[in-house]
Amino acid sequence: MSEKNSLANTIIVAPHPDDEIIGCFEQLRNPFNSLVLIYSGDTDADRRETVLELKKQLDQIKIQLFQNSIPPTFLNNENVFFFPDPIYETHPKHREWGNMGESMARQGFKVNFYNTNMTAPYIHEVNNPEDKKYLLDKVYPDQKSLWEFDHKYFLFEGYCRWIF
Numbered sequence: 001m002s003e004k005n006s007l008a009n010t011i012i013v014a015p016h017p018d019d020e021i022i023g024c025f026e027q028l029r030n031p032f033n034s035l036v037l038i039y040s041g042d043t044d045a046d047r048r049e050t051v052l053e054l055k056k057q058l059d060q061i062k063i064q065l066f067q068n069s070i071p072p073t074f075l076n077n078e079n080v081f082f083f084p085d086p087i088y089e090t091h092p093k094h095r096e097w098g099n100m101g102e103s104m105a106r107q108g109f110k111v112n113f114y115n116t117n118m119t120a121p122y123i124h125e126v127n128n129p130e131d132k133k134y135l136l137d138k139v140y141p142d143q144k145s146l147w148e149f150d151h152k153y154f155l156f157e158g159y160c161r162w163i164f
């Protein structure tokens with residue numbers, strides 16, 4: 001992997017609010033990342049509100065957008081993208097965005113894939129799961145039942161990059 005330019009953005013594509021923390025907590029917590037978060041354009045108004053709390057928690061978030069595709073302004077080879085894994089994800093919306101990520105990877109963009117159901121073979125334990133859980137509870141209290149009864153959502157995560 002090449003050295004990251006300071007102007008480069010880390011662009012996390014989260015089909016739903018909460019996917020960014022569940023799938024990309026380590027990217028969110030990396031103080032060297034300049035973060036752009038892209039959520040699905042059809043996210044309803046209530047859930048749009050919730051993501052504002054995440055920006056309050058993390059200084060390195062530049063912008064949070066609701067889009068149905070990647071805005072052209074971000075399509076350059078400096079930016080590093082994180083998409084849901086088109087193979088290991090189960091939610092149809094995650095797979096849809098994952099397919100978009102695959103197509104961008106095949107065009108030569110820097111694309112990583114992440115997994116939210118923790119079934120992918122590249123999953124590892126996060127170093128500070130209590131911090132991941134804290135952030136989930138803080139930003140998405142309404143979704144709490146998901147990780148409260150199944151700790152994999154804050155214990156693990158993982159990334160892969162495809163080679164062509």
Ligand SMILES: [Zn+2]
Pocket residue numbers: 015016019091094
């Ligand atoms: Zn989702």
